[in-house]
Amino acid sequence: MRFASARLVLLTSFVSLLSAQQPRPSQDELLEQKLQSPFLKNAAWHTDWQLARREATASKKLIFGYFTTVNY
Amino acid sequence: MTEAGPLSTPEFATFAADFVLFCHPESKATQAKDVGLAKRLGVTGLPDIAVFTADGTLIVKVPPSVHSVAQFTRYAARARQLLAWRVAANEGDARAAAALLIAQLEERQLDRSSAESRRKQLKNELEPERKRIDALLLDLRIGEQIRAVHRDLNGRRALGGKFLRMLAADQLPSPAVSRGFWFVIMEHCEAKADVDGFVIGLNGLRRNVALTANGAPWGAKLIADYEQKLAQLQTGKK
Numbered sequence: 001m002r003f004a005s006a007r008l009v010l011l012t013s014f015v016s017l018l019s020a021q022q023p024r025p026s027q028d029e030l031l032e033q034k035l036q037s038p039f040l041k042n043a044a045w046h047t048d049w050q051l052a053r054r055e056a057t058a059s060k061k062l063i064f065g066y067f068t069t070v071n072y
Numbered sequence: 073m074t075e076a077g078p079l080s081t082p083e084f085a086t087f088a089a090d091f092v093l094f095c096h097p098e099s100k101a102t103q104a105k106d107v108g109l110a111k112r113l114g115v116t117g118l119p120d121i122a123v124f125t126a127d128g129t130l131i132v133k134v135p136p137s138v139h140s141v142a143q144f145t146r147y148a149a150r151a152r153q154l155l156a157w158r159v160a161a162n163e164g165d166a167r168a169a170a171a172l173l174i175a176q177l178e179e180r181q182l183d184r185s186s187a188e189s190r191r192k193q194l195k196n197e198l199e200p201e202r203k204r205i206d207a208l209l210l211d212l213r214i215g216e217q218i219r220a221v222h223r224d225l226n227g228r229r230a231l232g233g234k235f236l237r238m239l240a241a242d243q244l245p246s247p248a249v250s251r252g253f254w255f256v257i258m259e260h261c262e263a264k265a266d267v268d269g270f271v272i273g274l275n276g277l278r279r280n281v282a283l284t285a286n287g288a289p290w291g292a293k294l295i296a297d298y299e300q301k302l303a304q305l306q307t308g309k310k
Contacts, residue, residue: 031101052094056126
């Protein structure tokens with residue numbers, strides 16, 4: 001019984017160590033994830049400032065800007 | 073959270089039809105576009121929401137409180153009003169010029185020197201405009217004075233005494249003055265065991281919190297902390 005517990009502790013520690021060593025997502029990966037966020041599919045968002053400005057000029061609309069970070 | 077909250081609602085999709093939407097995630101990714109764009113456009117905190125004209129001029133920022141589509145709608149109307157005043161002011165409308173200056177001061181878009189120079193260009197200020205601009209310019213001066221003594225306890229206490237005398241002389245800041253104004257008054261009164269002055273500071277803080285906290289728990293906690301200090305002051309304990 002004691003042997004089984006010790007094995008379980010060892011196994012848990014090994015799994016924790018593995019997960020701790022997993023590399024954090026890179027900034028490129030985080031940016032990719034952010035650009036796939038569901039909220040960006042709820043309406044027609046631009047992520048190119050110059051394009052947004054051009055469209056605002058053509059449509060005579062104001063720009064609603066949401067500024068965030070890839071970590072948020 | 074704003075993204076999973078209001079930005080993901082059907083109401084937002086309806087609201088968005090009147091705007092060009094732009095999302096800018098700042099990052100250090102190699103594929104990141106326009107690094108530092110937020111700062112260049114006058115957006116300092118992230119995440120942040122603001123309304124711009126097509127030429128990239130920031131018209132109004134949406135405060136970083138709990139966001140909602142109703143709040144976006146209010147600020148969109150505010151942005152349109154500011155633009156209308158700007159157009160009218162450029163055409164020589166003195167009232168619109170005053171309204172625009174007041175709105176820009178309320179939105180904290182101007183530093184003191186540019187606000188004062190804009191004020192000099194106003195013609196025939198009406199009494200309510202004069203009072204409002206005086207109060208908002210006083211807010212700016214107060215903000216500068218508080219920042220100057222930010223890390224200096226004795227400086228803050230002295231400034232609190234000065235602010236209390238200012239109030240006694242009927243020089244009143246706007247209700248949206250920095251909370252620091254009331255904090256330094258209470259710091260001064262606590263050091264001087266001045267209960268009446270402390271109450272003035274606490275009442276000012278209450279009005280400020282009612283305006284800014286939107287019922288958030290931090291507001292009630294802040295007031296409770298200062299009420300406790302007042303109770304200690306009243307019983308002579310420190």
